[in-house]
Amino acid sequence: MPDHWQQELHQHVEDIADELVELRRHFHAHPEPSGEEFDTSLLLYQRLSELGLTVAMGPEGCGVVADNSSPAPGSARIAVRGDIDALRIHDEKTAPYRSQNDGIMHACGHDAHATMAYGVAAVLSRLEKAGQVPWPLAWRAILQPAEETATGAKAMVAAGVMDNVAAIFALHVDPKRLAGVVGIRKGALTASCDAIKFTVIGQGGHGARPHESKDPIAATALLVSSLYQFVPRANDSLDGTVLSIGRIAGGENANVIPEQVEVEGTLRTLDAQVRAKSIDHIRQVLRGVEEITETRxxxxxxxxxxxxxxxxxxxxLLRKAAIHTLGSKQVEKIPRPSMGSEDFAVYLEESPGAMFRLGVAKPGTEHTLLHTSLFDIDESALAHGVEILAHAIVLACSPECEFQSR
Structure with missing residues (x-):
């Protein structure tokens, strides 16, 4: 099959480049937090409907799913996923598109992710309408809410967005790579993440007479120290295991021993067996602390x-698409996985797929990191992301691709 479609795809991306910037800036200026992405979802619904796609809203009015024309019997769709929620961070930039919603900001690049997922739908629709596709395409765009709270992907999967999906692609912006550079890795890309909450229940009393109480604060101190010391050491040092406590709350008065203390943290691992072993070991530590401190x-x-x-x-497929789009020197191998987490993993439990890192740093400027109040991107990266994802989807729809025969 001739490669003419690849040049046509590139031209379609160039044709909508200004629209991509405009849409991303709109999302950045009007961010909505997890579970409240109503206006963002409505705008995406309208834009995708104007492309002539079959469009549906996500659960409770958050999120959008868009399909091209029904595929031939027996064929499966190839999906692209973009997330749409923002973080509760105050935007301190002075850019004209800075957040207009005080205390809420797209500090993780989801405005760009949503824009690029829309862009993929737009250029594939153009390619199909112009009769420039090398073979019939069957694809789906998934715009999901609530990635930051790790609930959006599960809700979308429960709503059926992965039905008849053979494979799924996604990207994440990377402020440590320059725009025009991407990072790709097979196998583990990010860690699993378990949010863990402990409630340490004791017996309150006067601060002057701790022997008359069962001190949950003392038990908490022992608990945290023991978890930090023994849980990572239960696993091979080469197996990534990160346990972090981020919140401890208990007591109201300096001279009163409280009844209970709340402790919250996260456990991150790269292997399911290591995860299960770590959780079992955490429970063993709890039993030991309970016995020593007489708390529950x-x-x-x-x-x-x-x-x-x-x-x-x-x-x-992503690697081939990225090399064709940017050149082989611009495609880097990610040497090791991140201990951060991504709920894109939920889709991968349903169908195979892959995510890559898209460089968005501006040359000659100080990098602004994810989840910070000054985060921004080089908007030239939007076109790169759209072209790579769209290119990979076309390749995955080929009758010769194994995704079409699974």
Whole structure:
């Protein structure tokens, strides 16, 4: 099959480049936090509907799903995922598109992710309408809410967005790489993340007579120290295991021993067996602290996200698309996984797929990191992300691709 479609795809991306910048700036100026992305979802619904796609809203009015024309019987769709929620961070930039919603900001690049997922739908629609596709395409754009709270992907999957999806692609902006450079990795890309909450229940009393109480603060101090010391050491040092406590709350008065203390943290691992072993060891530590301190410790895992494990075939398609778009010297191999987490992993439990890192740093400027109040991107990267993802989807729709025969 001739490669003429690749030049046509590139031209379509160039044709909508200004629209991509305009849309990203709109999202950046009007951010909405997890679970409240109503206006963002409505705008995406309208834009995708104008492309002539079959569009549906996500659960409770947050999120959008868009399909091209129904695929031929027996064929499966290739999906692209973009997330749309913002963080509760105050935007301190002076750019004209800075956040207009005080205390809320797109500090993780989801404005760019949503824009690029829309852009993929736009250029694939143009390619199909112009009769420039090398073979029939069956694809789906998934714009999900609530990535930051690790609940959006699960809700979208429960709503059926992965039905008849053979593979799925996504990206994440990377402020440590220059625009025009991407990072790709097969296998583990990010860690699993379990949010863990402990409630240490004791017996309150007067600060002058601790022997008459069962001090939950003392028990908490022992708990945290023991967890930090013994949980990582239960695993091979080469297996990534990170346990961090981020919140401790208990007591109201300096001279009163409280009844209970709340402790919250996260456990991050790269392997399912290591994760299970670590959780078992945490429970062993709890039992030991309970016995020594005569307190009771309740443990729950209110949220969990698996590790992103990039499929080999999907990763290779992204690599080919990136090399064609940017050149081989601009495509870097990511040497090791991140201990951060991404709920894109939830989709990968349903179908194979892959995520890559898209460089968004501006040359000659200080890098602004994710989840910070000055975060911004080089908007030339938007076109790069759209072209790579769209190119990979076309390749994955080929009758010769294994995704079409699974």
């Amino acid at each position: 410790i309740e443990m729950e895992i209110p949220a969990d996200t698996p590790a992103v494990l990039n499929d080999q075939t999907a990763t290779e």
